[in-house]
Amino acid sequence: MKSVIITGANGFLGSTLIKKLVERNVKVVAIDVTFQPCNLPDVSLITKVETYITDADDLAAKIPADDYDAFYHFAWAGVNGAVKANPVAQIKNIEMAAICMTVCNKIGCKKILCAGTIAEQSVKSLPFLEKTSGGMMYGIAKHCTHLMLENYSKNIGQPFVWMQLSNIYGPGNLTGNLVSYTLSELFEGNNPCFGPADQPYDFVSVDDTIEAIIRLGENETPQNTYYIGSGKPRLLKDYLICIGEIMGYPERIGIGKRPDDGIKYTVEMFDATDTKSDIGEYITKSFEEGIKETISWMRNRQ
Numbered sequence: 001m002k003s004v005i006i007t008g009a010n011g012f013l014g015s016t017l018i019k020k021l022v023e024r025n026v027k028v029v030a031i032d033v034t035f036q037p038c039n040l041p042d043v044s045l046i047t048k049v050e051t052y053i054t055d056a057d058d059l060a061a062k063i064p065a066d067d068y069d070a071f072y073h074f075a076w077a078g079v080n081g082a083v084k085a086n087p088v089a090q091i092k093n094i095e096m097a098a099i100c101m102t103v104c105n106k107i108g109c110k111k112i113l114c115a116g117t118i119a120e121q122s123v124k125s126l127p128f129l130e131k132t133s134g135g136m137m138y139g140i141a142k143h144c145t146h147l148m149l150e151n152y153s154k155n156i157g158q159p160f161v162w163m164q165l166s167n168i169y170g171p172g173n174l175t176g177n178l179v180s181y182t183l184s185e186l187f188e189g190n191n192p193c194f195g196p197a198d199q200p201y202d203f204v205s206v207d208d209t210i211e212a213i214i215r216l217g218e219n220e221t222p223q224n225t226y227y228i229g230s231g232k233p234r235l236l237k238d239y240l241i242c243i244g245e246i247m248g249y250p251e252r253i254g255i256g257k258r259p260d261d262g263i264k265y266t267v268e269m270f271d272a273t274d275t276k277s278d279i280g281e282y283i284t285k286s287f288e289e290g291i292k293e294t295i296s297w298m299r300n301r302q
């Protein structure tokens with residue numbers, strides 16, 4: 001790839017991807033609502049476009065003319081926090097993804113790659129739940145976006161990849177997701193609390209995730225959906241205890257202290273075989289190695 005567009009460019013994944021791409025001499029148009037503070041390196045390969053994505057013509061007009069290889073769409077309001085549960089905010093995210101596909105097609109960019117999540121799979125549990133948590137709305141919005149974009153891409157003939165991401169951890173991750181929450185609580189002297197955590201789960205380091213994301217942009221991608229997983233899912237409680245052991249506080253990991261949220265994941269949902277067969281092995285470090293690296297990044301921040 002020589003030239004790409006990235007939305008959500010100042011966020012956790014967008015900024016990490018951009019740092020790796022400029023190391024490989026790729027030109028990037030970086031789009032986000034704000035770059036203050038800026039998480040991107042100050043290099044001439046990056047053109048920053050500060051805008052709210054609300055309209056296709058407006059966005060297309062702000063993107064400099066070029067021969068773009070890939071359009072990575074990461075922008076999403078409410079990846080974490082209360083907005084995750086807000087249906088109106090989540091519908092706007094679906095609309096934003098459709099706008100990005102329209103723009104990608106209009107400017108002749110070769111491929112659009114959008115960020116999905118394993119949380120999409122939670123919709124399969126919805127009919128069996130009496131009560132849901134905020135994360136369900138996020139999963140539903142991603143699921144709807146996935147279906148609408150797959151249909152839209154086939155309708156307008158736009159090459160499209162839905163990157164279903166697992167749980168991501170590593171340096172730079174302050175998103176409050178499972179690893180970020182667990183480590184933050186342990187660092188602050190609190191006891192992190194969880195449900196029974198006895199179902200299959202999967203984590204991939206941010207570095208390995210970004211490598212897969214770059215390869216999905218570069219390689220031929222005969223499928224529409226790729227799950228970016230480790231290929232070796234474990235029980236969630238094994239991962240959590242592992243974090244506690246590495247931190248030296250296994251007894252502070254409060255498994256079973258919260259009620260079961262009722263969302264069921266199966267081993268098949270974490271199958272990364274097709275992804276690895278199309279882009280090769282991208283996992284370079286074990287969960288234990290990645291957690292040690294993350295802990296040392298968190299220690300250095302303190």
Ligand SMILES: NC(=O)c1ccc[n+]([C@@H]2O[C@H](COP(=O)([O-])OP(=O)(O)OC[C@H]3O[C@@H](n4cnc5c(N)ncnc54)[C@H](O)[C@@H]3O)[C@@H](O)[C@H]2O)c1
Nearest residue numbers: 008010011012013032033052053075076077115117165168
């Ligand atoms: N971080 C994870 O563990 C994880 C896991 C699975 C999927 N994802 C998905 O990956 C993507 C990136 O996640 P992240 O962790 O980097 O999130 P993030 O919140 O750090 O970044 C999202 C960025 O999108 C921008 N944005 C929101 N609305 C916008 C708009 N209307 N116009 C322009 N920019 C807008 C925000 O300003 C923010 O910088 C999201 O789509 C998320 O759902 C993330």
